[in-house]
Amino acid sequence: MTDEVAAKIAGYRERGARQVKLGLTDIDGVIRGKYVSMEKFAGLLAKGGGFCDCVFGWDVADELYDGGSFTGWHTGFPDADYRLVVDTERWLPDEGVPYFIGEFATEGEDYHPVCPRSTLRRALDRAAGHGLALKAGFEYEFFVFDETPHSVREKHHRDLRPLTPGNFGYSVLRASSNADLFRGLMNYCDEIDTPLEGLHCETGPGVWEGALAASDGLAPADRAALFKTFSKVFFAKREAIATFMAKWSMDYPGQSGHFHFSLLDDAGDNAFGATEAPADVSQLPARLRHAVGGLVRYVPELLTMLAPTVNSYTRLVKGAWAPTAATWGFDNRTTAFRVITGGPSAQRIECRVSGADANPYLAAAAALGAAILGIEQEIEPP
Structure with a gap:
């Protein structure tokens, strides 16, 4: 754990927080997430984490799609890599915990093939190529x-x-x-x-x-x-x-x-x-x-x-x-x-x-x- 992360966690604990909340947006726009311990949070900042890729294989009611290509029974629903986006940090006052947005990532690639946030980032980068x-x-x-x-x-x-x-x-x-x-x-x-x-x-x-x-x-x-x-x-x-x-x-x-x-x-x-x-x-x-x-x-x-x-x-x-x-x-x-x-x-x-x-x-x-x-x-x- 770096000194910077340790200081951040210490600041959270001073405010009474013992967990961090994170959320990733699925293909339907539903935020899926979890609470994690401070120790787990430090690890996520350092190397990212894994989240079941079923969130790209089901609907808003958790009903699995038939015939999906990215994930499904044929893949075994493995974990998809994700990273925390540090500059999305905000505080949830009613819960007394910090909140971070996550984005799915593919090692060695600039964009994840089906992550909605990554899809928008791809469009933003194309606009940036025109100075926009x-x-x-x-x-x-x-x-x-x-x-x-x-x-x-x-x-x-x-x-x-x-x-x-x-x-x-x-x-x-x-x-x-x-x-x-x-x-x-x-x-x-x-x-x-x-x-x-x-x-x-x-x-x-x-x-x-x-x-x-x-x-x-x-x-x-x-x-x-x-x-x-x-x-x-x-x-x-x-x-x-x-x-x-x-x-x-x-x-x-x-x-x-x-x-x-x-x-x-x-x-x-x-x-x-x-x-x-x-x-x-x-x-x-x-x-x-x-x-x-x-x-x-x-x-x-x-x-x-x-x-x-x-x-x-x-x-x-x-x-x-x-x-x-x-x-x-x-x-x-x-x-x-x-x-x-x-x-x-x-x-x-x-x-x-x-x-x-x-x-x-x-x-x-x-x-x-x-x-x-x-x-x-x-x-x-x-």
Whole structure:
């Protein structure tokens, strides 16, 4: 154990922690993890660890896939190597332990073949080859129910009681009446370094929408995965349930997981920015125009990364505030890709295809990858 690691562990113990918590995101966007002792933590920092690769061979309910190629009964479900990402350290105040994100790794290779975080890192590196860096943030819609894990099963997931009844989007009344929950969730997210820029009621009984603050590189997806998991923790401790299904009921609109992003150049300026808000496509900066062209052309081929479940497609229907075709427009919430104009630093693309159920690493990789292909190939938007 190095002096630096020993000092870190000593600092944890001074704060009353005796364990460290770690989490790795599986193919479905579910964080799988464990608590480890301080001694085990020191070893993980030094040489990494192993985690059963069944997390790449089953679904959100731990049902094993048939016919998988990466892992399965034919491989025996061996351990997959992983490493702790040291700069993802954060403190979980309600548990009194430090938390680290892990990333699966393959010895001698730059990228793991199926790790979602590694997939996004590959896309980021491709953008970096063009002198471009990602700045992005997710926003999520989710339903909150006055239920428990036992009660929803007793009801067979039907006739659930929402936290609040009726459709009241942006309701100050609803938010103020539940201020302890609204402000409590925002404060909790600040404490775990997953800050929310805004939180409000959406249209639908018990529907909330949270917009995560923009960040760089892998951090937007890291924060998104943590938000989806730990907001559920927050509500569970208050005898409520949050769901990020794409559509829990055909009686209501679906829940989105929109991805807002821009690309920064080597000087740190917005490569999508323009000194004046463009009035038509010809006035868009070239890289923004070509990024939109790439999204429109290639996202249909990457749809499984944005809409990964059967339930995802119940959201993508007409008249439900969700896109149904590969379209784009200026500040147009009926399109798949909304170009948001404004000041040079704020101009960006909103990918409106992904639902709240999408794995944030894969959703970001799909959108970024399509945009970079558009820039490389100088694709003009239709």
